[in-house]
Amino acid sequence: MFNIQQPFKRITAIGAVSSLLLTLSAPLAFADQAVAPVTTQAEVSIQAGAVQLTSKTISDKNDYYESELTIPVISGMQDKNYQNTLNANLAARAHAELEKLKKQAKDDAAASVGVYEFRPYMFKVSYERITDGSTGAGGVLSFKMITSAYTGGAHGWTRIDTYNVRNEAKASAVKLKELFGEGYKTILNKVVNAEIAAHSDIYFPDTFKSIADNQPFYIKNGKAFLVFQQYEIAPYAAGIREIDAVIPGSKPAAAVPGNLSSLSLKIGGKTISGAHLFVGKNGIAMAPLRAISAQLGYALSWNAGWIDVDKGNQNVSLQVGKDNYATATAQVTLGAVPIMKDNTLYVPLSFFSKVLKVTVAYSKDAVVIG
Structure with a gap:
């Protein structure tokens, strides 16, 4: 297991370049002999009746490169032909990119002899399921394919490809035009420009012109x-940006209850004593980070002004007073900054659903998480 894409959490305006050089340009230790590819599989627990994704991982390394392909194998779609074609395309694309990198790595290694130090390449493909195609998800299967590589230089790169499919007898890809109408570009361009204007310190000035015809997107809530x-509308340190727009006619998100501060907090069916929520600026629900994260199995640590939230391979970082929540592949803005109140660190309640990807809901007398 390895991590090509270093989190953006500790990159500052002054130290960005040096940090990247230190964390990403160091050569890896490889075995002297090539190692045969290793394949492992793990099932993902998904709601009954939903489309299922099984994780298939193929690992390989030698003196020139190290690779790890975690390719989803989709099952349970109504349209089996579409499902089989999609599975074949996902695998073919990942393997084609890997073969191209292998050749490039070998050629680079040969050219480096007596000229410069060759650093082994790295290539990683993984995925993230967003919605499962069930009735509760509006019948839409939505997921990301995350491709990362290091081919020498100061740092690697990451790309996110998205897939949105209607789980019907005759499946089809969901298009932004279908969701937002004929004027979808005008509508979405306004949303993007508003986000850039609200966070001008994050984005390139005067760079964004319009969303692309094949604009990547995913659907959730x-x-x-x-x-x-990366680099499309913001510097490398800002990460891959995700900007959300409400789909016309969709069910609005649950409003923050007026009695939020009096509601109890339940996580995994357990009531958490001593943890309180409140309504912050702009009507945004704020929740205690440590109390909730600990119950969800995350560890919190403070490091040079950053707060790290870690669990296994999932790593998120944030700063007090900054509306930027950094994962390994993206930075998310939530409309509110982390704040200290009564010696407790609070974050927007949406941090847990949008960043940590856990379920958050309101009941009559409680906020229910997980």
Whole structure:
């Protein structure tokens, strides 16, 4: 297991370049002999009746490169022909990119002899399921394919490709035009420009012109999340940007209850004593980070002004007073900054659903998480 894409959490305006050089340009230790590819499989627990994704991982390494392909194998779609074609395309694309990198790595190694130090390449493909195609998800299967590589230089790169499919007898790809109408570009361009104006310190000035004809996006909770790749509208340190737009006619998100501060907090069916929520600026629900994260199995640590939230391979970082929540592949804005109140660190309640990807809901007398 390895991690090509270093989190953006500790990159500052002054130290960005040096940090990347230190964390990403160091050569890896490889075995002297090539190692045969290793394949492992793990099932993902998904709601009954939903489309299922099985994780298939193929690992390989030698003196020139190290690779790890975690390719989803989709099952349970109504349209089996579409399902089989999609599975074949996902695998073919990942393997084609890997073969191209293998050749490039070998050629680079040969050219480096007596000229410069060759650093082994790295290539990784993984995925993230967003919605499962069930009735509760509006019949839409939505997921990301995340491709990362290091081919020498100061740092690697990451790209996110998205897939949105209607799980019907005759499946089809979901298009932004279908969701937002004929004027979808005008509508979404306004949303993007508003986000850039609200966070001008993050984005390149005067760079964004329009969303692309094939704009990557995914669907979740009645919103379309537009995905912008590294350097597309913001510097490398800002990460892959995701900007959300409410889909017309979709069910609005549950309003923050007026009695939020009096509601109990339940996580995994357990009531958490001493943890309180409140309504912050702009009517955004704020929740105690440590109390909730600990119950969800995350560890919190403070590091040079950053707060790290870690669990296994999932790593998120944030700063007090900054509306930027950094994962390994993206930075998310939530409309509110982390704040200290009564010696407790609070974050927007949406941090847990949008960043940590856990379920958050309101009941009559409680906020229910997980």
